[in-house]
Amino acid sequence: MSGQLKNLTLAVRDPAASRAFYRSVFGLLDAERASPEFVMLDAGGLTLILQPLDASGAQERPGGVELGFAVPDVAAARDALLAAGAPVGELQRMGWGEAVDARDLDGHALTVYRQRE
Numbered sequence: 478m479s480g481q482l483k484n485l486t487l488a489v490r491d492p493a494a495s496r497a498f499y500r501s502v503f504g505l506l507d508a509e510r511a512s513p514e515f516v517m518l519d520a521g522g523l524t525l526i527l528q529p530l531d532a533s534g535a536q537e538r539p540g541g542v543e544l545g546f547a548v549p550d551v552a553a554a555r556d557a558l559l560a561a562g563a564p565v566g567e568l569q570r571m572g573w574g575e576a577v578d579a580r581d582l583d584g585h586a587l588t589v590y591r592q593r594e
Contacts, residue, residue: 486526487542489583492516495527498582502557503546543586551575554589563587 489495496516499505508517508524516527548554551568555577558565566578576590 482523484524484526485520485542485544486515486528487581487583487585488530488532489527490530491582492527492529495582498561498563499525499527502554502561502563503548543588544581545588545590548589548591551577551589551591555579558587558589 487495492515496507496518499518503520505518505520505525508519510524511517512526514532515529518525518527546554555565555568558577558579563582564580569576569578572593574590574592576588579587579589581587
């Protein structure tokens with residue numbers, strides 16, 4: 478049997494605020510399938526689900542996952558993260574490319590990166 482990861486659910490305090498964050502920083506769009514209980518965003522082959530902390534089955538505490546976003550311009554993504562109020566680290570340049578570490582509004586770890594061609 479083989480499987481494909483198609484959904485990633487994050488427990489968040491305010492799904493609407495988290496929706497605005499991921500839409501403004503990473504340009505994610507609302508997924509075609511929707512739910513009245515939580516936000517669903519299209520993350521390019523994976524649906525990012527933003528579920529309220531008090532929803533059934535949600536983790537009590539956000540965290541434990543790092544989301545990696547490949548972007549064409551890490552510096553511009555860093556600026557967008559800062560504008561959205563995210564805690565953001567310094568730009569790191571390494572042999573394989575460049576990256577920046579950040580946190581979303583609920584403290585989920587984010588890495589934004591661009592690999593060298």
